[in-house]
Amino acid sequence: MAGPGEAAIRVQGLSKSFGPVRAVRAIGFDVSPGEIFGLVGPDGAGKTTTMRMLAAVLQPDAGEIVIDGVNVAAEPERAKLHLSYMPQRFGLYEDLTVSENIFFYAELFGVSRNDRMTRSQQLLGAAGLLPFRRRLAGQLSGGMKQKLGLVCALIHTPKVLLLDEPTTGVDPVSRRDFWAILYDLRESGVTIVLSTAYMDEAERCSRLALLHGGAIRYCDTPSRLKVSMPGALLAIPATDPRGVRDALTGKPGVLGILLMGDRVHVRVDDAARRIPELQRLLAERGITEASVEPTEPGIEDVFVALLGQGSGP
Amino acid sequence: MFERLSVMLMKEFLQLRRDRWMMFRLIVPLIIQMVVFGYAATFTVHHVATAVLxxxxxxxxxxxxxxxxxxxxxxxxxxAENRKQITSDIVDDRAVVALVINAGFSRNLENGRSAPLQVIIDGTNSNTALIALGYIGQITAQFSSEQEGRPVALRVGSVSPVTGIKLEPLPWFNEGLNERWFFIPGVIGTLTLLQVVSLTAFAVVREREVGTLEQIMVSPIRPFEFILGKTVPFFLIGFGDIALVSAFGILWFHVPFIGSPLVMLAGAALFLMAAVGMGLLLSTFSRTQQQAFALNFFLLNPFFILSGFAFPIAAMPKALQWFTLINPLRYFLVIIRAVFLKGVGVDVLWPQLLALALLAAVMLTISVLRFTKSLD
Incomplete structure (x- = not known):
């Protein structure tokens, strides 16, 4: 049991290689009880490998994982009792009904019959799946399958929940339901680690680790990560974002350019000095009266700024 | 341990029951193959198309x-009227056998000389040709014995003189040399192997493919419990197969069963353990059900041919004979035929039972080790 003030998850020097590929390189972090900790990074950054090692389905080459006071390598079965892992695609039996899937996972974790009934009612209600209890899992929509996966993952009331890109390919409404459940869980003291490639989802986490090339480059709260972003961010609404990008690429003081649909985010070293310069550069290209205004960076801007050039701390 | 195993088993049987076609797929192919083998698998040659000159x-x-x-x-x-006609009969597939009786046949017989009968036979199907030749030999021997000792010489390429030795065959255990009695017990073992190996392999690979395997491994279940849960149902189905097909053979084709059901049970149990071990091993070499299917198809045919089901092992090249030693079907076929037809017991069959036990132990150990390793 994790005592007060003790970390729910403690990871030290965790490494894993697949042949010559060093998927995870000596990463370490602590997660406090009740936190939603996000692992953010591009594809191939090592998110899934890290998750699988935390879930004790993959043996690390080196390093130590302690979850809720239990050393995962030494006592995997005991660690698994209080742990839940939901991979990108939760393994549901499509030829079994919603209730039968829940029943199966409940039994695997030794959940008593009474607990199973009340808990599944409660979880199915929260997930909006109560009317579909008798439907075959294979006949659910993608979002409903993912919610059923979460229900199965939560049926044994885990203390630590590991979610690997849980809302990839899920519609916005199901995604909102999904996050509502996660917030409820956090309220009840469940520690959540989730990996994501969605920036809006990263923004919802209490703390983020930016993973790149198998190593953690930055680890902090979203707001502090934004503050630590070098330079200032300017937004330029544009009908032709590519034209704006071409006009400004490589110009003095421009650190990075990100296309955002109807506008362009330009990161510069000094906002006050560069705004008139940029306006002049755009005018030269025939883009007149463009508004260039300072803006709050989103986590995507921070992410690109911190990892884009591949520069580590 | 017991609760986790029982929930695995419950899930497995629930899935089997849920699959509306499963019962159909389990039973119907068995019956069809039984009928096909029972009626069609025969070496006897009847109604050979014959041309005579x-x-x-x-x-x-x-x-x-x-x-x-x-x-x-x-x-x-x-x-036929002439030799040309005979040749075209054989070439154009109108006849498989041609008999040519030359002029002077009866004169030779009357004078006590050897009277040649020329036999031309289409050797494309060597099996049919050999068997037909055997009959021709019997018929001419019969004929010449009726000609008061004046021999008819049969010429097939070289001359094979009819000797004065008379064969009196006395087959034991299958007095009528009924081929069904030989085939049906063989079919029982062969079909069961096909079904149990592929079902086990597909069931395990499916869990891997769908992702439920990983999900289960996150729970406190141990790999060994999972494997048991995954193989016991197919072990039991295998017993059902053997019982069903045996009953069909005994009741429908009237194959005698004179041995001890207990010996059969022991042999079947060991054989099925080896079979589920093979299925599990196969699953560790496949990531998808398609791969498992291809591998299954590729492997089971040699196991079937190199089992002694139809082709005698003693006639195979030495290297292939060595291979048959790791074939569980080889041993089970000996056991099942012996139990059905000879009624012998453990005192005779212990080498086969021992070999099956060893094979089952080795296959299960290797497959469990490989499976556990493949979880990473």
Whole structure:
């Protein structure tokens, strides 16, 4: 049991290689009880490998994982009792009904019959799946399958929940339901680690680790990560974002350019000095009266700024 | 441990029951193959299309031809007029066998000389050709013994003189040399192996493919419990297969079962353990059900051919004979045929039972080790 003030998850020097590929390189972090900790990074950054090692389905080459006071390598079965892992695609039996899937996972974790009934009612209600209890899992929509996966993952009331890109390919409404459940869980003291490639989802986490090339480059709260972003961010609404990008690429003081649909985010070293310069550069290209205004960076801007050039701390 | 195993088993049987076609797929192919093997798998040759060129046109030559017609083995399809016709009969597939009785056949017989009968046979199907030749030999021997010792010499390439030795065959255990009695017990073992290996492999690979395997491994279940949960149902299905197909063979085809059911049970249990071990091993080499299917298809045919089901192991090249030693079907076929037809017990069959036990132990150990390793 994790005592007060003790970390729910403690990871030290965790490494894993697949042949010559060093998927995870000596990463370490602590997660406090009740936190939603996000692992953010591009594809191939090592998110899934890290998750699988935390879930004790993959043996690390080196390093130590302690979850809720239990050393995962030494006592995997005991660690698994209080742990839940939901991979990108939760393994549901499509030829079994919603209730039968829940029943199966409940039994695997030794959940008593009474607990199973009340808990599944409660979880199915929260997930909006109560009317579909008798439907075959294979006949659910993608979002409903993912919610059923979460229900199965939560049926044994885990203390630590590991979610690997849980809302990839899920519609916005199901995604909102999904996050509502996660917030409820956090309220009840469940520690959540989730990996994501969605920036809006990263923004919802209490703390983020930016993973790149198998190593953690930055680890902090979203707001502090934004503050630590070098330079200032300017937004330029544009009908032709590519034209704006071409006009400004490589110009003095421009650190990075990100296309955002109807506008362009330009990161510069000094906002006050560069705004008139940029306006002049755009005018030269025939883009007149463009508004260039300072803006709050989103986590995507921070992410690109911190990892884009591949520069580590 | 017991609760986790029982929930695995419950889930497994629930899935089997849920699959509406499963029962159909389990039973119908067995029955169909049983019927096919029972009726069609036979080495006996009947109604061989035969062309005859009788250049002697004597009473003796007509008598010889009638000896052929009298058996149902040969059907005269053409009474040819000349040699050319005979050749075209064989070339154009109208006849498989041609008999040529030369002029002077009856004169030779009367003078006590050897009277040649030329036999031309289409050797494309060597099996049919050999068997037909055997019958021709029997028929001519019969005919010449009726000619008061004046021999008819059979010429097939070289001359094979008819000797004075008379064979009196006395087959034991299957007095009628009924081929069904030989095939049906073999079919029981072969079909069961096919079904149990593929079902086990597919079921395990499916869990891997769908992702439920990883999900289960996150729970406190141990790999060994999972494997048991995944193999016991197919072990039981295998027993069902053996019982069903045996009953069908005994009741429908009247194959005698004179041995001890207990010996059969022991042999079946060991055989099925080896079979689920093979299925599990196969699953560790496949990531998808398609791969498992391809591998299954590729492997089971050699196991079937190199089992002694139809082709005698003793006639195989040495290297292949060595291979049959790791084939569980080889041992089970010996056991099942012996139990059905000879009624012998453990005192005779212990080498086969021991070999099966060893094979089962080795296959299960390797597959469990490989499976556990493949979880990473």
């Amino acid at each position: 009788d250049l002697d046109q004597s009473q003796a030559s007509r008598s010889l031809i009638s000896h052929f017609v009298a058996t149902s083995r040969f059907d005269i399809v053409d009474m």
